[in-house]
Amino acid sequence: MSDQLIIAGRSFNSRLLVGTGKFSSNAAMVDAMERSGSDIVTVALRRVDVDNPADDMLSHIDRNRYLLLPNTSGARNAEEAVRLARLARAAGCEPWIKLEVTPDPYYLLPDPIETLKAAEILVKEGFYVLPYINADPVLAKHLQEAGTVTVMPLGAPIGSNKGVRTREQIAIIIQQAIVPVVVDAGLGAPSHAAEAMEMGADAVLVNTALAVARDPGAMAEAFKKGVEAGREAYLAGLGEQRDTAEASSPLTGFLRN
């Protein structure tokens, strides 16, 4: 029986979503994407530098292989996020949008109120909305009621590489979710990704950890294995944690004098 990731009725083989930011080159980015085994890659939208238009990075991404998931990074409020989503769709993307509203540049924490506002508008306009949020179970419920196709709680601030620092809250979100939960942001190591998957997350999204690695392609492979290991462990049924010891061999029949 296949264990595919299903978002908005669409199936994906990989539970590792990857971002395309911060790579030292397009070649490094493509290498990481390919070796991650990912099916979904995120991109951002920025003003063209009219004096110095850059190379079209999309030309390096095989649209038949990957679902392009544009994000609304840079948006400081709902209005800017909605404008970015509409621009992404006009640029030829399928109407999938990673909703990201981060007014504070130091911690890049998502604004819950503006995110919910934007989500409601975008869902009504026919977008498949994947909202990036702090690990707030109440907010997650509101967004699901508004019709988002996932919730994407952060493990730690974007690019911090700190791992799953919001564990208890994410556990609640996973328990209560009626859509896939994608742990997104702050994952710095494959063990972090495995931890999220062991908790029952449906997928994870990783960007910085790959881009800043000494060998992004190798790191992408390591993350692929981490996600698979975590998922398999979750499905295999992890043992409970306990405070006292429980022997692995019988407590009778010991060799004695």
Added chain:
Amino acid sequence: MNVTVNGEMHKIEDGTDLAQLLKQMELNADCVAVECNLDVVEREAFSSTPLSEGDTLEIVSFVGGG
């Protein structure tokens, strides 16, 4: 006439349409998305969108991001 593109003022000839403007700026219409006065302009409508004095344009393209 004057139009604002990505926050900067540009002087263009009267009667220029959006497709022509992109061409003049050496931008590939297939690689950008455009907003005119806060409304998205569909790609098919670039050549049928005349520009007016004071129009504010945002021209964006895809970059890497998480």
